[in-house]
Amino acid sequence: MKFNVLFVGSKFSNNTYLKDYILREINKKISHIDSMTFYLENDNSLFLHLERELSVDTKLLIITTKQNFSVVGKLLCTVTADNQILKENMLLPSQCTVFEDQTYLLNYNNSVINVLHVDELTEFPRLLLEDENSSATIHLFGEDKESAKALISPIAQTNEVKIDITDIVEGWLRIDVTSRKYGNITQFISSTKQLLSTKIIAASNIPAYIIEKMHYAQRKLTFSESCTGGLLAYMFTKESGASNMFDGSLVTYSNALKENWLAVEHATLEKHGAVSEQVVREMSDGALNVSYANYAVAISGVAGPTGGTEEKPVGTVYISVRSRDNEQTQKLSLYGDRRYIQEQSALYAIKMLLEIDKKLFFTN
Secondary structure, three states: OEEEEEEEHHHHOOHHHHHHHHHHHHHHOOOOOEEEEEEEOOHHHHHHHHHHHOOOEEEEEEEEEOOHHHHHHHHHHHHHHHEEEOOOOOEEEEEOOEEEOHHHHHHHOOOEEEEEEEOOOOOOOOOOOOOOOOOOEEEEEEHHHHHHHHHHHHHHHHHOOEEEEEEEEEEEEEEEEEEEOOOOHHHHHHHHHHHHOOOEEEEEEEEHHHHHHHHHHHOOOEEEEEEOHHHHHHHHHOOOHHHHHHHOOOOOOHHHHHHHOOOOOHHHHHHHHOOOOHHHHHHHHHHHHHHHOEEEEEEEEEEOOOOOOOOOOOOOEEEEEEEOOOOOEEEEEOOHHHHHHHHHHHHHHHHHHHHHHOOOOOOO
């Protein structure tokens, strides 16, 4: 049965922070969303959309505003030949089976509909729909998509699970695993890890996984960022428990602060420029020394849309990852807008961090 999400109200398309918050709450209970649709208030085509949704077996989650909550209920009553009644100071379809403040559940034929209203600065109501599919997410490093399919598709068939492989950045694949009727996800993951022991991480959230691993090993991590402007630090500090392994980092956007805060040599900046292998290596070394951390990651690049040159076009990024006894530097040539280049840079840096200490990150 498909799981579809329908947003009714202009605020959900205009306020991306609210929309992202709602999706995070949904993802706590629902592993996979098949479709997501947005409608403005008073859109006459909404009724036809609801008719189509309820003509097939579906799980439909409708997110609406307080003002449109009863309007959506009225439309559902028209589609299902029902009428609204007052329950607990809410106008609800009379056939709704479960209801709480701001949320109710309605069964119609073989479809299940959960309507809830969400507004800014309010607590998210309880999600009444349940996810029946058994699923998991793992991450594979150091393989391309085609080789990954060839390696793990036979294991998936043996264990009757469906796999969906997505590129995160080059050399980093996300694999979403869904159980078929008699599928065994646990055995699939176990067999895959046996085959690719130094390349598989069986966790859905990689920054949270790194936090847990470093906390257990009593290790510390720091960053020195230029073109990503603190994005890498945000990816970790948004996760609970980050303070156990992250004391802080430096955003050194100007050359002056690269020199003063990270001890990057003035001569290195003059000779090679801020976007260079030499500078990014000195940035990671400086971050490691000033923080007393066990690992440091440094990023410097041209995120665009301006600032590129023939020698260093937009998308040129250098990353240095350093531990106390090892250092690796990578030059990237990335494509996309400014934000996507920054995001790819941060994700690639995370991949490099994992690979610099495989003994820590790829063992149970």
